[in-house]
Amino acid sequence: MSPDDVRHPPQADALPFVGVRVLEVGPGQGVAFAGKLFADFGAEVIKVEPPAGDELRAWPPLVNTGQGEDSAYFAWLNTNKHSVTADAGQPADQAWLAQLAASADIVLDARALGEQGLAALAQPLVPPTAAHQPLTAQLTWFGDSGPYRHFVGGDAVARAMSGAVHGNGPVEGPPHLPHDSHSGVVTGLATFGTVAAGWLGRRGGSRHYVLSVQEILFHVVEMEAGIAQISGVGPRLGVNRYGSTQPGGIFKTQDSFIGVFTVTLPQWKGLCRAIDRPDMADDPRFAIGPDRMANADEIDAVLREVFPTRTSAEWFERLSAEKHPAVIVPTTEQLMQQTVHRDRGAFVPVQDGQARFEAPVLPQRLGESGPLRGGQAPLLGQHNAHYRGPGLERRPEALKPAAAGTLPLAGVRIIDLTMGWAGPFATRKLADLGAEVIKVESVSYADWWRGAVYNDAYFRGKTYEFNHNYLLMNRNKRGITLDLTSETGRELLKQLVAGADAVIENYSAEVLPKLGLDWPVLREVNPRLVMLTMPAFGVGNAWSNARAYGGTLEQASGLPLHTGHPDGPPAMTAYAYGDPIGGFNSSSALLLGLIAQQRDGKGRHINLSQVEGMLSLAAPYIIEQSVRGETSPRIGNRHARHVPQGIYRTMGIDAWMLVSIQSTPQWQALCEVIGKPDWATDAGLQTLEGRRARQDEIDQAIAGWCGHRSADAALYTLQAAGVPAGEAKPIASVMRDPHLLARGFWCTLERPVGPYVSTTTYYREGGAPMPIHNASPMLGEHTEAVLREHLGLSDERLAELRAQQVIGTSAVGKG
Numbered sequence: 001m002s003p004d005d006v007r008h009p010p011q012a013d014a015l016p017f018v019g020v021r022v023l024e025v026g027p028g029q030g031v032a033f034a035g036k037l038f039a040d041f042g043a044e045v046i047k048v049e050p051p052a053g054d055e056l057r058a059w060p061p062l063v064n065t066g067q068g069e070d071s072a073y074f075a076w077l078n079t080n081k082h083s084v085t086a087d088a089g090q091p092a093d094q095a096w097l098a099q100l101a102a103s104a105d106i107v108l109d110a111r112a113l114g115e116q117g118l119a120a121l122a123q124p125l126v127p128p129t130a131a132h133q134p135l136t137a138q139l140t141w142f143g144d145s146g147p148y149r150h151f152v153g154g155d156a157v158a159r160a161m162s163g164a165v166h167g168n169g170p171v172e173g174p175p176h177l178p179h180d181s182h183s184g185v186v187t188g189l190a191t192f193g194t195v196a197a198g199w200l201g202r203r204g205g206s207r208h209y210v211l212s213v214q215e216i217l218f219h220v221v222e223m224e225a226g227i228a229q230i231s232g233v234g235p236r237l238g239v240n241r242y243g244s245t246q247p248g249g250i251f252k253t254q255d256s257f258i259g260v261f262t263v264t265l266p267q268w269k270g271l272c273r274a275i276d277r278p279d280m281a282d283d284p285r286f287a288i289g290p291d292r293m294a295n296a297d298e299i300d301a302v303l304r305e306v307f308p309t310r311t312s313a314e315w316f317e318r319l320s321a322e323k324h325p326a327v328i329v330p331t332t333e334q335l336m337q338q339t340v341h342r343d344r345g346a347f348v349p350v351q352d353g354q355a356r357f358e359a360p361v362l363p364q365r366l367g368e369s370g371p372l373r374g375g376q377a378p379l380l381g382q383h384n385a386h387y388r389g390p391g392l393e394r395r396p397e398a399l400k401p402a403a404a405g406t407l408p409l410a411g412v413r414i415i416d417l418t419m420g421w422a423g424p425f426a427t428r429k430l431a432d433l434g435a436e437v438i439k440v441e442s443v444s445y446a447d448w449w450r451g452a453v454y455n456d457a458y459f460r461g462k463t464y465e466f467n468h469n470y471l472l473m474n475r476n477k478r479g480i481t482l483d484l485t486s487e488t489g490r491e492l493l494k495q496l497v498a499g500a501d502a503v504i505e506n507y508s509a510e511v512l513p514k515l516g517l518d519w520p521v522l523r524e525v526n527p528r529l530v531m532l533t534m535p536a537f538g539v540g541n542a543w544s545n546a547r548a549y550g551g552t553l554e555q556a557s558g559l560p561l562h563t564g565h566p567d568g569p570p571a572m573t574a575y576a577y578g579d580p581i582g583g584f585n586s587s588s589a590l591l592l593g594l595i596a597q598q599r600d601g602k603g604r605h606i607n608l609s610q611v612e613g614m615l616s617l618a619a620p621y622i623i624e625q626s627v628r629g630e631t632s633p634r635i636g637n638r639h640a641r642h643v644p645q646g647i648y649r650t651m652g653i654d655a656w657m658l659v660s661i662q663s664t665p666q667w668q669a670l671c672e673v674i675g676k677p678d679w680a681t682d683a684g685l686q687t688l689e690g691r692r693a694r695q696d697e698i699d700q701a702i703a704g705w706c707g708h709r710s711a712d713a714a715l716y717t718l719q720a721a722g723v724p725a726g727e728a729k730p731i732a733s734v735m736r737d738p739h740l741l742a743r744g745f746w747c748t749l750e751r752p753v754g755p756y757v758s759t760t761t762y763y764r765e766g767g768a769p770m771p772i773h774n775a776s777p778m779l780g781e782h783t784e785a786v787l788r789e790h791l792g793l794s795d796e797r798l799a800e801l802r803a804q805q806v807i808g809t810s811a812v813g814k815g
Contacts, residue, residue, distance in 0.1 A: 006344050009373070010373065011368040014370075015041050016042060016596045016599065017038055018042035019042075020038070020043045020105050020199070022038045022106040023101050023104040023106070023108065024046065024108045025048040025125070029155065032188065033185050034191040034195070035188075039079065039080040039081045040372045041364075041369075041372075046383070047083050047378070048084055048100075049083055056073065059073050059641055060624070061624045063355035072357055072359075072624075072627050076377070076619055078378060083381055085381040085384060097125060098125055100387060102134075104396065105135065105199075105396050106199065107135070108137055108139075109136060110139040112138060113139055113141060134399065135198045137195045137210075139211050141153025141213050142158070142214050143212035143743055143764075145767065146739040146740070147739045148739040151719050152719060152725075153213065154662060154724045156180060157725065157726035158183060160177070160729065161734075162729075163221050163729050164218070165728045166236070167221070167233075167731070168571065170238055176239075176563055177658070178563045180639070182573065187217070189584035190216040193584065195209070196588065197591055201402075201409055204406055204408060205400050206402060207401075208401070209765060218759070219580050219584075223579075225468075225472065225731060225759070227243065227468070227731075228735060230468055241296060242576075243293075244289030244293050245293075245575070246299065247292070247299050248261045248262060248551055250560055250570045251304060252307060253307050254308055254311045254312075255312055256334060258312050258316065258319075258327075259327050259555025261325045261549045261555070263325070265288070267324050268292070271319065271324050273322055274315070274321075277306075280302070312328040313328065324547065325547040329561065332624075335622070336622065336625060340538075341612070344609065345373065350623075352376075357623060360612075364585065364588055364608065370592070404766070407434025409435040412436065412502075413436045413499065413501050414427060414438070414504065414590070415440060415500045415503045417503065417504065417507065420579065421550060421579035422579040423506040424474055425584075428473055431475070431476035432475070440480055443481050443805060443807075443812050444805075444813065445814070449467060450464035462810070464811055465753050466753065471756045473776070475775055475776050478777060479776075479778065479781045481807050488801070496791070498525050499790055502531065502594060503530075519605045528602065530590065530604055530606065532593065532606040533607060536610050536611055537609050538607050540607065550578035550579030551572060551575065553579075553614055556614070561634075564636070565634070593606050638695065641688065643692050644670075646703075647728055648699075650710060651708065651711075655727070657727055658726050658727070659718065659723065659724070660725075664686055666724060668680040673717060679698075712727075714727075735757075745759060747760055751775045779811060780807060780809040783809070787807075
């Protein structure tokens with residue numbers, strides 16, 4: 001596939017959501033990004049703002065629209081939408097909003113994230129007795145049940161409480177907190193994917209989902225829940241140090257930075273060859289990851305001395321030649337100049353009044369079916385006249401509620417050729433929503449997340465059946481084995497593909513072409529097939545063969561240069577961060593492809609770049625670079641619009657409290673709690689600018705108050721006063737969190753070799769957790785059932801395939 005394929009101009013009548021009306025109401029980046037996905041793929045998205053405008057219109061950087069100043073970041077979040085204004089306190093506007101909601105096919109409702117709180121859930125925009133029930137998603141910070149349900153939230157608060165903050169940053173603390181865009185984009189992707197699945201299955205009826213932002217954000221660090229079940233999660237290891245991945249950080253080069261992520265012994269040896277240190281390659285102290293981490297200071301000292309001797313591009317070339325996962329860690333200016341992104345059209349124009357700038361394109365590339373390449377942002381209330389007049393006359397096709405116990409993707413069949421985290425996470429989402437996902441492994445090439453140490457314990461002790469990382473990502477799937485290196489195995493796969501709706505794969509770029517199973521072959525087998533390929537930099541460019549892990553993807557996005565303390569090094573955000581982001585992006589892309597297929601019956605190849613998928617998280621910096629010609633320096637855990645914001649030590653070992661003030665009343669409540677009532681009435685502290693000028697002093701007061709209380713005591717005291725606060729919880733604490741336990745977020749799944757603890761879903765219908773129907777499959781568990789059911793194979797033929805090791809249930813050595 002050439003880069004021109006991903007730049008194929010979209011055709012308006014081919015967009016998946018053309019003709020679909022979406023009502024977006026409520027505050028926040030999450031609902032705005034979900035709405036953006038609908039709008040940029042053709043939906044008529046009506047954004048409801050308060051008369052004074054959405055709070056995000058004030059976020060920097062600001063541009064001159066010709067009618068005043070507006071946020072460029074807000075404009076990117078809202079391209080191709082329609083803006084209307086309504087006063088939620090006015091009965092006439094409430095009645096009008098009800099009419100508008102009744103005219104919509106889909107309602108994205110984030111009112112519960114604002115001042116109304118959960119009361120919004122009891123005030124549906126469309127009465128449950130109405131003849132038409134739009135497909136609805138309601139966003140909440142902590143769900144509609146459990147001890148935290150009425151907590152005051154925020155993107156930073158929910159992230160801290162999800163476990164996605166505590167593990168990052170220096171050993172001594174405080175932990176690092178990334179930009180709110182991280183939480184907002186992830187929330188938007190999760191919301192969009194859930195609703196898009198409902199839309200794909202709308203013939204079975206409408207659905208009403210309630211989502212928890214805390215539970216969504218937990219999935220960024222879900223892998224650590226697997227580690228916790230095996231060996232426990234230890235203390236924070238320091239900036240850019242995670243688990244046993246060493247070296248796995250960012251190093252200064254002659255001209256910028258290089259990022260490395262070393263997991264296997266061959267990768268370690270390749271790194272040693274690249275830096276001309278063969279003695280280190282053979283040093284037994286460095287043979288395995290845990291031992292390298294124990295000697296991390298020594299290894300990093302060598303790398304800090306070696307890497308400045310060459311440019312980042314030179315190191316990237318040397319390390320790539322050794323098949324070592326490494327990338328250039330670019331500044332935002334460098335990122336926007338990189339040929340791979342320019343050739344793919346990764347940056348698109350956004351128009352906001354008379355202002356024009358560049359911003360990231362959505363990564364779900366469907367060719368003529370979208371996304372739109374940039375677009376116009378609406379001015380405040382620009383479309384009031386239309387939607388208070390002729391726009392109200394639309395009468396959607398009536399939707400009735402879906403029957404209880406049904407799932408929207410029932411009847412959809414997906415062939416899953418993915419391994420690790422990102423791909424299996426994407427297909428787990430679809431399996432949870434009812435798709436038949438057939439996970440394909442082989443007895444000699446099992447999913448490497450089952451384990452990558454191929455010793456006697458692996459083969460004889462079958463340790464590949466006990467790895468909790470694999471177990472967390474593969475529930476509700478059917479697992480089969482096929483030897484794709486054999487002609488027989490390849491033919492069987494083609495027969496399965498012939499009856500499938502979609503294929504997803506994340507092999508190295510050269511694997512499927514060598515096997516004769518790439519897109520040009522499979523589309524001949526099934527002309528209506530949707531196939532998604534998801535390498536780090538996409539297919540068809542000079543970097544397509546680059547090796548990458550989730551951490552590499554984050555490094556390549558440039559995000560670490562904007563995270564961490566001002567006087568510290570560039571800081572990564574989470575272990576293998578790119579993997580869950582890639583999973584969210586891939587599941588959304590596959591759903592978009594299936595919706596387009598439902599409309600036109602055509603097959604399509606989705607050429608997804610996982611690095612490109614990270615650029616939405618970097619949008620604030622990319623937009624600022626385009627608008628101002630530079631980016632602002634790091635501000636640590638502080639915030640441009642929420643002042644004060646910080647993470648403060650409490651009593652206990654490595655225990656921290658996040659406080660994020662988003663309004664003047666919240667500030668006044670905080671002052672009363674921490675014993676500074678005079679600050680609550682100090683005129684100079686009633687504005688962001690006034691508080692920002694004295695933030696050092698304010699931080700000291702908050703830190704002093706927190707330091708004399710346990711995290712629990714601080715949390716409940718602050719929340720009782722209406723102050724947005726959340727404990728920066730470690731993973732072990734999240735797994736025994738009383739709120740998540742009360743909500744049934746964790747469940748125990750049984751397998752033939754024993755039980756394991758799994759998450760449930762972050763969305764619910766009817767209040768109760770969504771049921772998990774099947775634990776993750778044993779190796780080849782469903783092979784014979786699938787081949788009988790879908791291909792009609794006889795017992796005799798299956799016996800032949802077992803004898804030839806084309807299929808099987810026990811791992812064997814390669815070759």
